[in-house]
Amino acid sequence: MSILINGSSRIVVQGITGRSGLFHTQQCREYGSRIVAGVTPGKGGIHIEGIPVFNTVEEAVQFTGADVSMIFVPPPSAADAILEAADAGIALAVCITEGIPVRDMVLARRILEGKPMKLVGPNCPGVITPGECKVGIMPGYIHKPGKIGVVSRSGTLTYEAVKQLSDIGLGQSTCVGIGGDPIIGMKFIDCLELFNRDPDTEAVFMIGEIGGGAEEDAAFWIRDNMEKPVAAFIAGVTAPTGRRMGHAGAIITGGKGRAEDKIRTLTDCGVTVAMSPTKMGVAMQEALGKTKKTRK
Amino acid sequence: MNIHEYQAKEILSSYGIPVPRGRVALTSDQVERAAKEMGGRCVVKAQIYAGGRGKAGGVRLVHNPEQAHELGKELFARKLVTPQTGPDGLRVRRILIEEAVEISREFYLSITLDRETSRYCLIASAEGGIDIEEVARTSPRKIHMLTIDPFTGLRPYQARRIALALGLTGSICEDCVDFILNLYRCALEKDCFLVEINPLVVTRAGWLMAMDAKITFDDNALFRHREYPDMLDYSQLDQLEITAGKYDLSYIKLAGNVGCMVNGAGLAMATLDVLHEFGAQPANFLDVGGGATREKVAEAFKIILQDSDVKGVFVNIFGGIMHCDVIAQGIIEAAAEVHCTLPIVVRMDGSKVEEGKKLLRDSGLNVQIGENLGDGAARIVAMLKSVSGGPVTERRPCQS
Numbered sequence: 001m002s003i004l005i006n007g008s009s010r011i012v013v014q015g016i017t018g019r020s021g022l023f024h025t026q027q028c029r030e031y032g033s034r035i036v037a038g039v040t041p042g043k044g045g046i047h048i049e050g051i052p053v054f055n056t057v058e059e060a061v062q063f064t065g066a067d068v069s070m071i072f073v074p075p076p077s078a079a080d081a082i083l084e085a086a087d088a089g090i091a092l093a094v095c096i097t098e099g100i101p102v103r104d105m106v107l108a109r110r111i112l113e114g115k116p117m118k119l120v121g122p123n124c125p126g127v128i129t130p131g132e133c134k135v136g137i138m139p140g141y142i143h144k145p146g147k148i149g150v151v152s153r154s155g156t157l158t159y160e161a162v163k164q165l166s167d168i169g170l171g172q173s174t175c176v177g178i179g180g181d182p183i184i185g186m187k188f189i190d191c192l193e194l195f196n197r198d199p200d201t202e203a204v205f206m207i208g209e210i211g212g213g214a215e216e217d218a219a220f221w222i223r224d225n226m227e228k229p230v231a232a233f234i235a236g237v238t239a240p241t242g243r244r245m246g247h248a249g250a251i252i253t254g255g256k257g258r259a260e261d262k263i264r265t266l267t268d269c270g271v272t273v274a275m276s277p278t279k280m281g282v283a284m285q286e287a288l289g290k291t292k293k294t295r296k
Numbered sequence: 297m298n299i300h301e302y303q304a305k306e307i308l309s310s311y312g313i314p315v316p317r318g319r320v321a322l323t324s325d326q327v328e329r330a331a332k333e334m335g336g337r338c339v340v341k342a343q344i345y346a347g348g349r350g351k352a353g354g355v356r357l358v359h360n361p362e363q364a365h366e367l368g369k370e371l372f373a374r375k376l377v378t379p380q381t382g383p384d385g386l387r388v389r390r391i392l393i394e395e396a397v398e399i400s401r402e403f404y405l406s407i408t409l410d411r412e413t414s415r416y417c418l419i420a421s422a423e424g425g426i427d428i429e430e431v432a433r434t435s436p437r438k439i440h441m442l443t444i445d446p447f448t449g450l451r452p453y454q455a456r457r458i459a460l461a462l463g464l465t466g467s468i469c470e471d472c473v474d475f476i477l478n479l480y481r482c483a484l485e486k487d488c489f490l491v492e493i494n495p496l497v498v499t500r501a502g503w504l505m506a507m508d509a510k511i512t513f514d515d516n517a518l519f520r521h522r523e524y525p526d527m528l529d530y531s532q533l534d535q536l537e538i539t540a541g542k543y544d545l546s547y548i549k550l551a552g553n554v555g556c557m558v559n560g561a562g563l564a565m566a567t568l569d570v571l572h573e574f575g576a577q578p579a580n581f582l583d584v585g586g587g588a589t590r591e592k593v594a595e596a597f598k599i600i601l602q603d604s605d606v607k608g609v610f611v612n613i614f615g616g617i618m619h620c621d622v623i624a625q626g627i628i629e630a631a632a633e634v635h636c637t638l639p640i641v642v643r644m645d646g647s648k649v650e651e652g653k654k655l656l657r658d659s660g661l662n663v664q665i666g667e668n669l670g671d672g673a674a675r676i677v678a679m680l681k682s683v684s685g686g687p688v689t690e691r692r693p694c695q696s
Contacts, residue, residue: 075519076519101517102409102517110414110447154560156563156614159645160669163645235566249408278570
């Protein structure tokens with residue numbers, strides 16, 4: 001078991017005929033993912049690398065039974081592509097596209113409210129269940145099948161964390177890159193909830209960054225609900241405060257957002273926090289050790 | 297993308313939002329002429345891409361054109377440092393001269409994106425002004441927030457509730473409703489991350505007016521606003537930041553002496569953290585993005601070396617899909633082109649990593665390979681020590 005995707009996921013790629021769409025389709029297929037269809041409006045009817053291309057997601061679902069969509073559609077049409085996937089009955093959309101305007105995502109998120117489709121991203125590396133299925137742009141080979149769930153706001157830093165986990169023998173159940181945009185689909189808590197219920201996930205590693213209050217929200221949720229050990233890393237302890245414009249951002253976050261605050265809140269809520277990016281794997285090991293002791 | 301106050305006011309004005317009469321000046325002579333036009337007594341406002349100007353002396357009332365000329369000369373000659381500019385401050389290249397308005401009451405009003413609710417949010421307060429953040433911290437009840445449902449938009453009755461909460465009554469209350477609705481229309485149509493009116497005032501004559509205005513555009517929406525790039529004031533940006541922007545790289549200047557090239561913002565921050573941990577101070581960091589190419593890597597390397605504070609370079613790239621031999625080639629090409637002799641540590645991971653390492657070892661550059669993040673950081677620190685023979689970096693007071 002795993003969360004979100006597994007070996008039987010049937011994947012449609014929206015924007016399959018684009019350069020990166022096609023490249024990553026091939027990479028995912030090499031990893032073992034079942035890519036059953038592609039969608040590019042106006043190119044329906046052709047085959048690309050043996051994969052049938054449709055004009056709409058609806059047709060793709062109808063003819064191939066696709067249930068997961070990987071989206072590489074360029075920013076101006078990406079929000080529309082997400083909504084098209086939802087309308088066609090896709091269960092999970094993973095939107096890789098970087099640079100979607102906020103206004104488009106505000107509306108898309110609102111339309112998705114109450115709909116069953118889950119959205120990961122946009123502007124994210126995607127989701128991988130090691131050894132079974134990869135829906136995204138992460139390098140497959142650093143992952144190992146195992147029992148650690150990984151959830152991250154970052155892209156390449158996730159690869160660093162996963163490599164450290166794999167190097168010390170901690171494989172992963174599923175790794176989810178939720179994306180770093182201001183407006184995203186699944187948040188930390190949504191993933192933690194799934195990991196909490198997944199019998200094959202024993203513990204979770206979470207990677208956060210400075211800014212916003214998502215890590216704090218996750219910390220309180222973990223304290224109140226999580227039955228499995230959680231370790232975390234927060235990037236940006238030494239990041240410069242930098243220039244900013246106006247006061248609205250500071251008013252909304254109400255003092256949240258600094259790395260120190262996030263680390264303190266997470267620690268107070270029982271999360272083992274890695275104090276150095278070189279110690280992410282070690283922190284996970286430590287968190288696993290702690291629970292074994294208390295359980296005895 | 298940020299724009300100046302005077303540009304923001306032009307946009308607001310086109311949405312029917314009242315702003316003071318004003319003129320932009322590029323020289324102190326123009327400041328004087330504009331002051332004359334305003335009748336002598338006027339407000340002189342330095343235009344920079346940051347707030348907090350008032351306390352830093354960037355906004356002042358003058359009583360005659362000669363005084364305006366003097367102040368203009370002074371402002372054009374120096375950099376303005378405010379809590380929002382960072383320690384180096386910003387150069388003043390444009391000055392806004394506005395009619396002096398008699399104010400009877402001041403408010404705070406803004407529309408921005410709320411990540412938590414994934415919606416736009418209206419923030420208003422009858423108290424605050426320049427100390428609005430302090431008010432938000434100490435008495436949050438005085439801040440009125442309204443989350444806007446994108447399906448319905450901002451409704452007049454909601455705007456009226458805000459206006460009443462600010463203590464406005466009668467015809468001014470209805471003016472404020474129009475003001476708020478127009479502000480939301482502007483935020484949406486112009487794809488703004490932030491529209492902030494601080495202060496929004498009621499004049500002695502009984503009119504509502506936007507005395508100051510800040511607008512930040514959503515960079516991702518540039519494709520549907522071709523006019524935005526023309527509004528950019530390059531004098532407000534670091535020269536290397538501009539060059540980096542051309543190649544779609546993101547460059548940040550810092551206070552230390554280690555140049556950093558990293559792919560991805562999260563990994564970049566983690567790299568700064570690890571350098572600090574090993575006792576080194578980053579001079580800058582350049583994010584080449586999640587999927588860097590050889591050209592990008594080469595340009596990035598050259599930009600880093602243009603910074604004269606850089607005494608060594610730490611490259612930390614988790615190639616992922618991109619092959620490490622390609623990254624190595626990019627570094628070698630760039631280093632050869634600019635005859636770089638500085639110590640370099642490259643930590644790479646990803647496919648073809650052995651080929652990449654071999655290329656670097658055979659390159660003849662002063663380069664070491666970091667086996668992992670910690671090893672890489674330790675190596676650059678050691679290399680810098682052996683070069684300078686002294687401490688890694690003079691520990692400047694932590695400015696950033």
